[in-house]
Amino acid sequence: MRHLLSVISLLWLAAPAQASPHCEGGQVWEDRNGNGHYDAGETPLTGIKLSDGVEVFITDADGRYRFAPVEGRTLFVIKPAGYDVPRRADGIPDFWTHARTTPGPALKYGGIPAGSPGCRDFGLIPRATLAQSPDLEALIFADTQTKSLTDVGYYRRDIVEPLIGRHTAQLGLTLGDVVDDDLSLYPALNTQTARLQVPWLHIPGNHDLDFDAGSDGDSLLTFRHHFGPDTFAWEEERMTFIGMDDVIYRPGQKPAYVGGFREDQFAFLQAYLPTVRKDRLLVLGVHIPLFDTGGGSFRAADRQRLFELLRDFPHVLLLSGHTHTQRHWYHDAATGWHGPQPLHEYNVGTACGAFWSGVKDADGIPDATMADGTPNGYARLKVATGGDYALSWHPARDAQDPAIGLHAPKVLRQGAYPAWGVYANVYLGDDRTRVEYRVDGGEWKPMQKVSQPDPRLLAENMRDDLADALRGYDRSPEAKPSQHLWRGALPTSLPAGEYRIDVRASGRWHDEVSASTRYRLQSATE
Template sequence: MTRVRPLALLLLLAASAAAPAAEWQGRVFDDRDGDGVQAPGEPGVPGVRVSDGRTLALTDGEGRYRLQARPDAPVFVVKPAGWRLPTRADGLPAAWHAQRTGPEPRVGDFALRRDDPDRDAARSVLVFADPQVKSPLDVDYYARDIVAPLHAAGGMGADLGISLGDIVDDVVGLYPEINAVTTRLGLPWLHVPGNHDVDPGAAADGASLSAFRASYGPDTFAWEEGAATFLLLDDVVLLPGQRPAYVGGLREDQFAFLEAWLPTVPKDRLLVVGVHIPLFDTAAPGRAPTFRAADRERLFALLRDFPKALVLSGHRHTQRHHRHGAAEGWHGAAPLHEFNVGAASGAFWSGAPDAEGIPDATMADGTPNGHALLEIDADGGYRLSWHPARLPPDDPARTRAMHLHAPRVLRRGAYPAWAVYANVYMGEADTRVEYRVGGGDWRPMARIERADPWLTAENARDDEAAALRGYDRSPEAEPSAHLWRGVLPTDLEPGEHLVDVRAFDRWHGEQRGSTRYRLQDAPQDRP
């Protein structure tokens, strides 16, 4: 990789032969009165980066920039650490300007305001994946199931929000409606496009995101904080007329931006890369890869020297952690952590509705729909957690960290072939999960890859129902990457027995849940 001097006045890369560049110019200024317009006494801010997602410019000593930008791409400011951006009329950050037609030079100023100097560098980020609304009814589910509880909780004290694609389910006309809901949280909110965010009938990848760009601006974007740097990338490559109709990958203009911008990023911060399609391959045996290996290796080569890096992805409507290593082209000092975030819509807003009319939405691996929270320390360390959308009150078998499933009754003295299952949502292969019965000794549970038994039972209830239980039934249960099993003893006294489960989360320590089962003597011996 060719390193670029971070203090160069203008970093220009070769323009695309497909379209002539359009000149942009303007100022980045200290908006001291907060009105969004530069006034006397409001100086320019030097050393701020402005980009069209391919070419990068740096403001001079008076905050001025000039940029040869693509005529079809929004121009955005890379918000520097220690500064805040004003809010647009639609509630999103005023971080970009849409491209304009015409021969005259494009003018676009960017207002910044100083952050609170007493504010700690640590940051907390709400992470949504796949809200995937397809109707006003789905927007209502999203509002009541995801956003309203967060709003009531003060946004969990978060400083920033990110949505990892599939904002809508092929209905791009719903962008204003879902934005109006998300922005109720009052946070700067950043968006990544997904495969369901492309323009209906798009005939080519390069021209497939006009509606997304009109609502959210750039599809390649960067944002800097004191403890972390955020890089958001469109990694959906449209393949019109092919099956599948898209693949995970990156474009040449995105690599041009990365090669210019990444050398300017401090390596003592956490680098958070947000994408839609996971970087790890999820294809079934014999199928085409879901992410282009050459693009992944090229990206990994650019990220290799960042000792603190985290990838966040969506798309799968299940949840898991993945640690990239040499077999996938990652050659950093430690494995690269990718958290494939569960969906806000869960299983596409499917399943039997509750008393409030909101679908169950449990995902195919048994994870309840909800959102993630990323907490970043001032030194770039981080913690992740999953937060189910709404938990049933006073049910110790369903907690924020896990849900348990066990038989209600077993015959006393039966062969111990039945078990308690713990679906630990943030569990990994090395997570320690233990259980005990009746206050006895803690024993290890065995991690298994099989379908969640609660969801399997829900599938059976859907099968047996004589009428639809909801608009769409729950998804067919598939093997879960975070399921543990512990055999239940049958040689105890008759009656009810308490089962405690504890899981040791790598970031948040011990997490507990509990359930009960009953041992019953058979009325008579089997003949």
């Protein structure tokens, strides 16, 4: 049966019946003045890669590529290192065109309108110099997930505006669930993201689907109309990025989707990966994590096929979203990875936190803390030569930019049994993170990693439970065990008085970060 399905898939990929007769290719040139026109003195670019999501085409000495467009596919140029692409009127990078000559299915949010033959010319703008920093820096958003214009306003004030003029990134990524089912919000959201003035790439999530589509193949038509191909590649000097739709829509079934890949995506990878340099970092961005979050959330056979294709690459990083928590996962033989080193997957915390929920602050913006106690925000990826990279997490609008959240009791009885502790939520921590604490400037002691909910969020849950009226539009999420929480017992044998608690953490993602809080010992009689 598996062999029969493979044969059927290959026949579908090779079928010429849908080929469009309206164009046969185009040209790629160096647009030195960036005006979008092939002017005198500008030159064609040879060796540039393009793809229709299945095959890869390479420009010849005249900068020309040739292929037969297939109705419904999207052609895109694989931006090479050292070049930029122009931006569309909405600020999205202009590196694709759709093959849609006849109307597609009637969809609530429009899908892809007819009128595009499927090929075009592409002008690439030469980049004068690399950024001053030797590293490539990218901003990473997961699950902006706006369900209304009110949420778009939160995104603007909480995430975008604090970054305007203050970041040094050369690239931006959104890892799916751009909106929360209302695809009419794409233009409003894009208007805000474009204010960051960097090329911004989008991957679809399960809340970006056309749910009135009759098949998985038609479920991202509206997304593709606004953002381009759902699977694509983008090359920088220090990094190759591949964005992939990994949401398989199953109309009429429960659950309505599962994590996995399509046959055309594997065909693209098989054609493209042999052209990718192995001396720089290969980053794969998806929405649904490749590790199982419960109930067979990702098809194991698809993960295995992907890992076999990636096996010979020495520097690989996986980025995912979807869970509205944050953690690091290191794939090994148990999940089908057989490379010489574990394969790192960073499951990125979300821009919307817990769906823009929680009590609003003085500025009218919800608290949005995630279920594992991580504050909403964004990540930064810095990539150096040779495949090295560094990650950081930045809570939204917090001028202190804390890497650790602390919780400790305010007061304990002096002389009581030391059963109460200080908790440190090291937002980007993993099993390799070393976390220590000290009291009153004393000796540093190790903290123990624990798998339990963040007590700060538990306290917020209790405040919501005890309130006589709603404290916000949606209450904070129910706290769940955190993957990056540490505990240290607080001494009670000291004299009565107030004491400072210092916590420090170091590891793969931190040279050393620290935080402090206080508690008081009070003497008591019966």
